[in-house]
Amino acid sequence: MPEQFYQNAYLTQLDTRVLRHNEAGLVLEDTIFYPLGGGQPGDTGTVSDAAGTALEITDTRRDRMSREIVHLSAPDAPRFAPGTPVTLTLDWTRRYRHMRLHTALHLLSCVIRAGVTGGNLTAESARLDFDLGDEWVLDRDQIEQALNRLIVDDYPVSVEMTSGAALAAQLELIKTMSVQPPLDLPEIRLIRIEGTDLQPCGGTHVAHTGEIGRVVVKKIENKGSRNKRVVIALAD
Incomplete structure (x- = not known):
């Protein structure tokens, strides 16, 4: 690339x-x-x-x-x-907020272990939509505390490359249900959060989770019969 x-x-x-x-x-x-x-x-x-x-x-x-x-x-x-x-x-101020929030979304997908049906971010906030049945009850405070623990632990964040064929043999790494990376490509970019997460991603990220800073869970919304949306923001 x-x-x-x-x-x-x-x-x-x-x-x-x-x-x-x-x-x-x-x-x-x-x-x-x-x-x-x-x-x-x-x-x-x-x-x-x-x-x-x-x-x-x-x-x-x-x-x-x-x-x-x-x-x-x-x-x-x-x-x-x-x-x-x-x-x-x-415009580094804006981009760096994107980097911090994008890495925070990867951590959010570790806190809530369910299929991701959508996601988006701006410089102000970010969200993931999860495929969750009615039996799931999401606790705002628990999610926020778990997410901030992962941030404070300051895990290294690094880039790795794999092939589409290799990723096809590890489909559990693909968390997004709506859009999958093209598995016919010779190279696919992975983001590793040491000891915490590994998933394909083409976005920009911080080098350590501690750079994210404290985040808050702004709201949790129902989006359809199974989708639940979790919106986060940087505390600063």
Whole structure:
């Protein structure tokens, strides 16, 4: 995976060059901006050139056909010519909250051991939907306490790679019931929380669970006959 956010989620600046820039958006030789996917929002920030022109990036998406990462801005924003050297500056405050909450959701899936039917996050809150029957009673305080214990224990978080064939032989690692990773790929990215969790994921994460900080369970909702939604937020 060549994109820099896969190599190092903590990079906040990157020098690169423009491949093309048109009405569809800005495509660069490389990027630190994470594109919308896996329930995690696309990154925002700025792209600037040596002349001082700064372009505000309002969203980042991956083109479905070409698989290129496209940086979006206002329709009337200036455009860079192909080959222009530019510097990317990530909205790190927003991205880091995404990283903290995304890792917290992985821990939540360890606290509530049930199939995950959906999930999403923003910089303000995050949620998972679980496939739970009526016999399940979720206690808000117990979930919050268990989740914060895992955070305080400060487990290392690391990236591993496996093949689709190998993952097909370990389907218990796939917690999401609604969307499964493409098992025909030669490489699939896994996120390991040491001694706690291992599951496929393409998102950005913190390096240790202690970085998440204290979280609160904002609410628990019934979403249909079996789905229960748990919404969490960072205490800060």
